Amino acid sequence: MKIQSARSSxxxxxxxxxxxxxxxxxxxxxxxxxxxxxxxxxxxxxxxxYDITALQRKLDQVRRYPVIFVEKPITYEGKxxxxxxxxxxxxxxELCAAILGxxxxxxxxxxxxxxxxxxxxxxxxxxxxxxxxxIQTDKINLWELPVTIxxxxxxGPYIGTxxxxxxxxxxxxxxxxxxxxxxxxxxxxxxxxxxxxxNWMNLQKWWARGKDMPVAIWIGHHPAGLAGAQARLGYxxxxxxxxxxxxxxxxxxxxxxxxxxxxxxxxDAEIVIEGYVPVGVIEAEGPFGEYPGYIGPQRPSPVIxxxxxxxxxxxxxxxxxVGLADHLMMMGNFPLEARIYxxxxxxxxxxxxxxxxxxxxxxxxxxxIQKTRPGIGRDVxxxxxxxxxxxxxxxxxxxxxxxxxxxxxxxxxxxRSQWDKDIVVIRDMATFPLDPSISAPGYTGAKGGIDCxxxxxxxxxxxxxxxxTNHPPAEVEKRIRLEDFVTPGQLSKFPGQI
Amino acid sequence: xxxxxxxxGLPRDVFVTCPQCKKIYYIExxxxxxxxxxxxxxxxxxHHEFDKRDSPQVWxx
Numbered sequence: 001m002k003i004q005s006a007r008s009s010x011x012x013x014x015x016x017x018x019x020x021x022x023x024x025x026x027x028x029x030x031x032x033x034x035x036x037x038x039x040x041x042x043x044x045x046x047x048x049x050y051d052i053t054a055l056q057r058k059l060d061q062v063r064r065y066p067v068i069f070v071e072k073p074i075t076y077e078g079k080x081x082x083x084x085x086x087x088x089x090x091x092x093x094e095l096c097a098a099i100l101g102x103x104x105x106x107x108x109x110x111x112x113x114x115x116x117x118x119x120x121x122x123x124x125x126x127x128x129x130x131x132x133x134x135i136q137t138d139k140i141n142l143w144e145l146p147v148t149i150x151x152x153x154x155x156g157p158y159i160g161t162x163x164x165x166x167x168x169x170x171x172x173x174x175x176x177x178x179x180x181x182x183x184x185x186x187x188x189x190x191x192x193x194x195x196x197x198x199n200w201m202n203l204q205k206w207w208a209r210g211k212d213m214p215v216a217i218w219i220g221h222h223p224a225g226l227a228g229a230q231a232r233l234g235y236x237x238x239x240x241x242x243x244x245x246x247x248x249x250x251x252x253x254x255x256x257x258x259x260x261x262x263x264x265x266x267x268d269a270e271i272v273i274e275g276y277v278p279v280g281v282i283e284a285e286g287p288f289g290e291y292p293g294y295i296g297p298q299r300p301s302p303v304i305x306x307x308x309x310x311x312x313x314x315x316x317x318x319x320x321x322v323g324l325a326d327h328l329m330m331m332g333n334f335p336l337e338a339r340i341y342x343x344x345x346x347x348x349x350x351x352x353x354x355x356x357x358x359x360x361x362x363x364x365x366x367x368x369i370q371k372t373r374p375g376i377g378r379d380v381x382x383x384x385x386x387x388x389x390x391x392x393x394x395x396x397x398x399x400x401x402x403x404x405x406x407x408x409x410x411x412x413x414x415x416r417s418q419w420d421k422d423i424v425v426i427r428d429m430a431t432f433p434l435d436p437s438i439s440a441p442g443y444t445g446a447k448g449g450i451d452c453x454x455x456x457x458x459x460x461x462x463x464x465x466x467x468x469t470n471h472p473p474a475e476v477e478k479r480i481r482l483e484d485f486v487t488p489g490q491l492s493k494f495p496g497q498i
Numbered sequence: 499x500x501x502x503x504x505x506x507g508l509p510r511d512v513f514v515t516c517p518q519c520k521k522i523y524y525i526e527x528x529x530x531x532x533x534x535x536x537x538x539x540x541x542x543x544x545h546h547e548f549d550k551r552d553s554p555q556v557w558x559x
Contacts, residue, residue, distance in 0.1 A: 153523060153542050155542035284538060284547075287524065297510070297525050297526045298539065299526045300526070300528055433510075436510075437506070439509070439510065440506075440509060440510040441510065
């Protein structure tokens, strides 16, 4: 199957002609043309029940992250879906940074700069919206979509790429968040808005008024749009301007079928699901294998009653490898890095860079600083912890430590910290409930960090009062070149380290 | 008797057994809050819906 884009243009009263150049189709088309080796096409039928995620895990284990395009996915009901499935779209840090036009080592700064250049969305008529090519209000069957079962003990197929869009009933301002959706039956889903999240806040307000909460879930867009949609913002604040900023063009919005312009969705999305979260209805949701790498427990949670589905005629279903790099990298860690960079840099100008490593699965942060004065390592820890409830341990290192090299970070922990002086621990901070090491009831936990920096210089132009690291004289280091002694063939055969 | 688990103290998760397929999985302790007392559990293996009081064996409650 050839991937074809459905590019379109429209007129906005305040913006003139606005051309949409970015959607999932245009991205896949461009990827296949420019970097075909980055795309793995599966042409034979493949089961959405565990098999696709299992393949992703195998690739993850060997640290390889092609975009996976499954032409003939087999659905939960055992039928071949009419919709192809794409996954692993946001797994590789290098590919993700390239999609955004960023340096993979400078995402924190560059994403932050892009996000702050807000681009107001433009509204298009439904006739200009690819996501309205098919509108379905009866005989809805979400099981026709190739929704995957990711992990053993998941109770059924889960949409992991659902941008759940709700509105604050007080202000009318929209919010969206990437939240798991369990397709429990053809037109009913489970929905878990974690406590403290902005959709959870909106839900509390709707239910306090005794009203069902309107909800629209959109799936599939250009990956740059997905990265922008996940921007960490205040409340209440619409994500669409930041999404446009990160994407580099205004998001084209269209009114929903059920709620009109009360809830707007991206016109260039692949699929939109509309419905209500009925007031007071709570059912069991989960267990579900989540991003920390653990299967979270079954929880009492709200549900969504689906009333309408709109989509492209040739919709591509976007899945995500839940708990894998695909889930963590661009749609989580990039916005987090930017948020942490913003907050810490404002408080401590000596902050140089921020990295949220895959290994910590959003609980760990590495912050690189220029240590100019005593105490700022600890200040960074306190500042970073306020950036997001997920963050748990902050590691602060000097400018000579490569924060993208975990061996170097651990070396700094080993030789630049004394735990009786350099560890900061704060008890009972608000936390995200997916950490299995937290005691009941699970709302708070201990957080902190390690200051792994050397003491600052003794004065302007003076050395830092700390032992120097091993290295030959600079002249020798430059003169002795590996390639003068060893061929690439020899190098690859030398004994290595596990 | 108060449940106490090494490292966790009071655990968040309670292990239950599905009365139909007899398989074990875990649920959030919140199900034992009176406001959720009426909510049926859903076995992730056989999809049987059951009252937590009907679980043949429970650990950590």
